[in-house]
Amino acid sequence: MRRKAEIVLRHVWRNRTTWILLLPVLFVLIGYVLYPTWQTFVNSIRFNGHWGFELYRRFFTGDSLSNLEALWNSVYLSLLSVIFSALIGVPLALIFHRYDFPGRRLFQMAAVMPMVLPSLVGVMSFLFLYGESGLVTRTVQHLLGLSTPPFTLSGVPGILLVHTYTMYVYFYLTVSSALQGLNPSVEEAAVNLGAGPWTVFRKITLPLLTPSLIAASLLVFMTSMASFSAPFLLAGGYRVLSLQIYFSKLNGDMQMAAVQSVILSVVSISFLLFMRWHQGRRDYHISEKGVSGWRREVRNPYVKWMLVFLGILMVAVLLLPHFTLILLSFVPEGTWTYQTYPTEFSLENYILLMKDPSIWEPIRNSLWMAALATAGNLLFGVLTAYLLVKRKFRGKNLLDILVMLPWALPATVVAMNLIFAFNVPAFFGFGHVLVGTFWILPLAYFIRHIPLVVRPTSAAFAQLDDSLEEAARNLGAGWFTAFRRVILPLVLPGMMAGALLAFVTAVGEFVSSVLLYTIDNRPISIEIMNQLRMFNLGQASAYAVYQILLIALVMFVSNRFLGVKMQNTL
Amino acid sequence: MSSVRFEAITKRFQDVIGVANLNLEIRNGEFFTLLGPSGCGKTTTLRMIAGFTFPSEGRIFLGEREITSVPPHKRNTGMVFQNYALFPHMTVMENVAFGLTVRKLSKPERTKRVKDILQRVRLEGFEDRKISELSGGQQQRVALARALVIRPSILLLDEPLSNLDARLREEMRSEILALHRSFGITTVYVTHDQTEALTMSDRIAVFQRGTCQQVGTPEEIYQSPKNAFVASFVGETNLLPATVLKREGDSVLVCAASALFEVPVTAVEGEAAVGETMWLSIRPEAVEIVTGPGSNTISVTTELIQFMGFSIHCTAKAEDGTRLRSLILNHRFQGMKEGEALFFHFPAERLRLFAQRGEEE
Numbered sequence: 021m022r023r024k025a026e027i028v029l030r031h032v033w034r035n036r037t038t039w040i041l042l043l044p045v046l047f048v049l050i051g052y053v054l055y056p057t058w059q060t061f062v063n064s065i066r067f068n069g070h071w072g073f074e075l076y077r078r079f080f081t082g083d084s085l086s087n088l089e090a091l092w093n094s095v096y097l098s099l100l101s102v103i104f105s106a107l108i109g110v111p112l113a114l115i116f117h118r119y120d121f122p123g124r125r126l127f128q129m130a131a132v133m134p135m136v137l138p139s140l141v142g143v144m145s146f147l148f149l150y151g152e153s154g155l156v157t158r159t160v161q162h163l164l165g166l167s168t169p170p171f172t173l174s175g176v177p178g179i180l181l182v183h184t185y186t187m188y189v190y191f192y193l194t195v196s197s198a199l200q201g202l203n204p205s206v207e208e209a210a211v212n213l214g215a216g217p218w219t220v221f222r223k224i225t226l227p228l229l230t231p232s233l234i235a236a237s238l239l240v241f242m243t244s245m246a247s248f249s250a251p252f253l254l255a256g257g258y259r260v261l262s263l264q265i266y267f268s269k270l271n272g273d274m275q276m277a278a279v280q281s282v283i284l285s286v287v288s289i290s291f292l293l294f295m296r297w298h299q300g301r302r303d304y305h306i307s308e309k310g311v312s313g314w315r316r317e318v319r320n321p322y323v324k325w326m327l328v329f330l331g332i333l334m335v336a337v338l339l340l341p342h343f344t345l346i347l348l349s350f351v352p353e354g355t356w357t358y359q360t361y362p363t364e365f366s367l368e369n370y371i372l373l374m375k376d377p378s379i380w381e382p383i384r385n386s387l388w389m390a391a392l393a394t395a396g397n398l399l400f401g402v403l404t405a406y407l408l409v410k411r412k413f414r415g416k417n418l419l420d421i422l423v424m425l426p427w428a429l430p431a432t433v434v435a436m437n438l439i440f441a442f443n444v445p446a447f448f449g450f451g452h453v454l455v456g457t458f459w460i461l462p463l464a465y466f467i468r469h470i471p472l473v474v475r476p477t478s479a480a481f482a483q484l485d486d487s488l489e490e491a492a493r494n495l496g497a498g499w500f501t502a503f504r505r506v507i508l509p510l511v512l513p514g515m516m517a518g519a520l521l522a523f524v525t526a527v528g529e530f531v532s533s534v535l536l537y538t539i540d541n542r543p544i545s546i547e548i549m550n551q552l553r554m555f556n557l558g559q560a561s562a563y564a565v566y567q568i569l570l571i572a573l574v575m576f577v578s579n580r581f582l583g584v585k586m587q588n589t590l
Numbered sequence: 591m592s593s594v595r596f597e598a599i600t601k602r603f604q605d606v607i608g609v610a611n612l613n614l615e616i617r618n619g620e621f622f623t624l625l626g627p628s629g630c631g632k633t634t635t636l637r638m639i640a641g642f643t644f645p646s647e648g649r650i651f652l653g654e655r656e657i658t659s660v661p662p663h664k665r666n667t668g669m670v671f672q673n674y675a676l677f678p679h680m681t682v683m684e685n686v687a688f689g690l691t692v693r694k695l696s697k698p699e700r701t702k703r704v705k706d707i708l709q710r711v712r713l714e715g716f717e718d719r720k721i722s723e724l725s726g727g728q729q730q731r732v733a734l735a736r737a738l739v740i741r742p743s744i745l746l747l748d749e750p751l752s753n754l755d756a757r758l759r760e761e762m763r764s765e766i767l768a769l770h771r772s773f774g775i776t777t778v779y780v781t782h783d784q785t786e787a788l789t790m791s792d793r794i795a796v797f798q799r800g801t802c803q804q805v806g807t808p809e810e811i812y813q814s815p816k817n818a819f820v821a822s823f824v825g826e827t828n829l830l831p832a833t834v835l836k837r838e839g840d841s842v843l844v845c846a847a848s849a850l851f852e853v854p855v856t857a858v859e860g861e862a863a864v865g866e867t868m869w870l871s872i873r874p875e876a877v878e879i880v881t882g883p884g885s886n887t888i889s890v891t892t893e894l895i896q897f898m899g900f901s902i903h904c905t906a907k908a909e910d911g912t913r914l915r916s917l918i919l920n921h922r923f924q925g926m927k928e929g930e931a932l933f934f935h936f937p938a939e940r941l942r943l944f945a946q947r948g949e950e951e
């Protein structure tokens with residue numbers, strides 16, 4: 021009898037630890053993810069004091085079909101982005117995986133370089149290169165002796181170009197990692213049974229790559245549905261949904277903004293659910309240790325040097341944005357106007373940073389807010405990842421979805437949700453109005469980057485053997501001691517990698533910032549926009565260079581010291 | 591069905607030699623095993639037959655046809671990979687039918703042959719299973735069926751049993767042999783397991799560091815190893831340094847561990863010049879325990895007696911400290927004790943004399 025009671029008691033006690041740990045996690049997720057989403061929904065079904073779906077009716081059938089057009093444009097643009105990204109990313113992965121030729125490693129490194137450009141900075145650099153008065157545009161105009169620019173970066177082609185440049189990396193990385201996991205002897209077996217190279221590709225390689233192709237397609241589709249910076253700077257009159265939300269808010273039509281947000285959310289959430297279902301469905305992970313993919317050395321000299329030439333061309337195109345930003349950051353204010361190329365270079369922009377507090381302020385703001393958000397992400401991330409991986413409780417799947425939600429939702433929507441939740445005194449705002457204060461931005465960064473820390477930390481926890489914790493407890497350590505002394509040190513690298521990623525992403529954040537910033541906490545990205553408006557390209561570039569350097573540093577540290585593989589940062 | 595002939599084949603990988611100057615003939619219908627320690631070039635040899643690796647020098651023939659540079663999908667060899675390499679996105683049926691599909695066989699013909707072969711490997715009823723729903727042994731059988739169904743002219747097996755547990759390994763061993771017998775197909779089998787090689791093969795080629803050391807039937811390899819490496823890699827052996835004293839008639843007199851031994855010339859590797867240091871080898875089970883001195887006999891003190899059930903392992907020390915092992919079957923156990931003084935008799939016909947020690951791998 022006594023033993024039985026003891027077992028039951030211990031069981032309860034164990035569950036109590038789970039619940040105590042779960043409490044803060046649920047508080048955060050309900051208060052800052054679920055409640056704001058709910059508030060947006062509530063606002064979208066209230067019209068002139070009545071409840072109802074009147075606004076949705078207007079969205080789909082109103083006198084101006086601009087909203088529906090924006091939705092359609094978003095989908096259209098996203099589909100094209102998927103196709104173009106795949107067309108670049110997949111062959112690139114296949115070539116690098118199959119063939120060896122001089123400079124391959126260098127080209128492989130260059131292939132992921134678009135990742136170090138924050139979205140706004142990337143678009144900006146494309147404007148500097150291919151915009152109406154961009155360097156490349158002017159060069160072509162000059163060379164051909166034209167009186168008007170031969171092309172300008174805008175509208176659908178412009179957005180597509182930027183999307184392809186930034187998003188082909190998703191295809192490249194997922195397919196590369198799938199190819200690495202693919203056991204070469206499976207393809208050899210097919211050859212041995214008499215299949216020619218094309219049959220092997222069609223019947224073996226392609227089907228085995230399908231899951232990763234679908235995953236990458238979904239990722240690109242979602243990212244491009246949510247894309248804000250590219251349309252913001254390049255769309256011209258072209259309407260896309262994420263941008264419409266911003267305009268509705270600017271025009272004070274908050275209710276339409278709510279409706280648009282809900283519709284964009286529905287699209288994103290269905291994609292999130294579809295992606296989870298797809299990932300769980302089949303997994304051909306059959307690779308094992310010791311089997312390494314062989315690369316065929318390219319023997320034919322023509323093919324070899326052609327590959328090298330194409331590689332060099334690729335590096336040039338891929339790195340042009342980075343070099344342009346660096347170059348322009350040395351151009352002092354007002355010295356490059358009508359000339360084809362900038363003529364004066366100096367360190368002025370960098371010196372101003374030290375001297376002029378108003379130049380330094382946005383950087384301080386960004387670093388400070390990103391640090392606050394990341395600290396929150398770390399605490400929350402460890403707790404949540406631990407619960408998700410090592411504890412059993414009901415509704416775990418739901419919690420998992422809630423955690424992924426802030427990253428799956430477009431940043432525009434996350435920001436709108438926060439506005440609807442916290443532009444009035446709310447319980448979760450501790451009775452204060454948060455919108456218009458300093459705190460709303462760190463809060464937005466924190467929410468949006470929750471998955472960035474939870475995911476790598478969960479992966480680290482998943483690799484830990486349960487018996488480690490049990491062994492520590494068996495040796496007499498309490499739960500907290502076991503966690504602190506045994507578990508935490510082992511998951512630290514994964515956790516730190518996630519935190520670093522969250523930090524740099526927060527430092528470069530633009531989309532939710534543009535909806536939520538105040539003049540006192542304006543972050544770097546907003547200041548870049550200000551400088552662009554004043555045509556001070558030099559200072560804008562200098563800001564961009566700081567961001568790139570920071571991101572490059574973090575990637576280097578994660579890769580070198582924390583053992584993070586590129587593809588895991590997606 | 592076909593024979594295979596290697597003519598002066600060498601395969602270099604950048605600076606590593608995979609296989610060096612290999613001359614080998616695998617006969618029609620034979621079960622031929624490539625045996626050797628890890629990295630000795632077995633897989634490389636096998637992959638050259640399949641066409642995944644092209645030799646740097648030399649020529650390969652499949653029957654009368656030279657295949658040195660024929661691409662792998664035109665060779666009609668059936669290969670079973672170490673990890674099976676089953677197509678994970680296809681069912682058992684689709685896996686087995688793959689080779690027939692690329693050969694453009696008609697659907698009814700395909701189905702008939704697949705059904706037939708699945709029955710042969712005792713997998714009827716598994717047609718629609720996914721690969722991930724099979725046990726290790728079943729996957730092994732699918733791999734075999736997939737290779738056999740195309741009626742290859744030669745069957746290649748690269749350590750096919752190494753992923754299975756001991757019990758299953760034994761079962762699959764006899765199953766593979768049974769299939770070999772019933773199909774009569776020339777089979778090349780790669781393994782580093784000497785028991786597997788000895789029990790299954792018609793003939794064995796022993797490899798070391800890319801060089802083929804000896805080719806022969808299991809008995810030949812075991813009873814008359816050509817050099818010290820073969821002797822110590824296939825089975826166990828006592829190996830002791832011996833100085834050649836003189837050659838008389840058809841035997842050589844050597845001194846090893848301060849005792850004198852006569853070795854028949856037929857068992858001597860190389861010239862055996864007087865004064866040369868060579869290596870005397872005798873298998874533990876050939877050592878006889880006797881009570882008194884005599885010819886080819888050495889006096890020892892037992893050190894360790896291990897009772898193994900069906901046999902007894904006895905480790906003993908000669909007067910100069912050389913350790914010797916002997917293995918006796920249980921029914922001749924006469925209650926030896928550790929520390930006892932005994933005599934080991936080395937029957938002349940079981941002795942071998944090698945030129946080199948043959949480094950251990």
Ligand SMILES: Nc1ncnc2c1ncn2[C@@H]1O[C@H](COP(=O)(O)OP(=O)(O)OP(=O)(O)O)[C@@H](O)[C@H]1O
Nearest residue numbers: 603606607608627628629630631632633634635782
């Ligand atoms: N693709 C390759 N590139 C470079 N070296 C290779 C390659 N394949 C094999 N080698 C080398 O050739 C030698 C023979 O290799 P092989 O794979 O034939 O050995 P093995 O006998 O099959 O060994 P194991 O029992 O470990 O499978 C080894 O030294 C190996 O390192």
Ligand SMILES: [Mg+2]
Nearest residue numbers: 632633634748
């Ligand atoms: Mg091998």
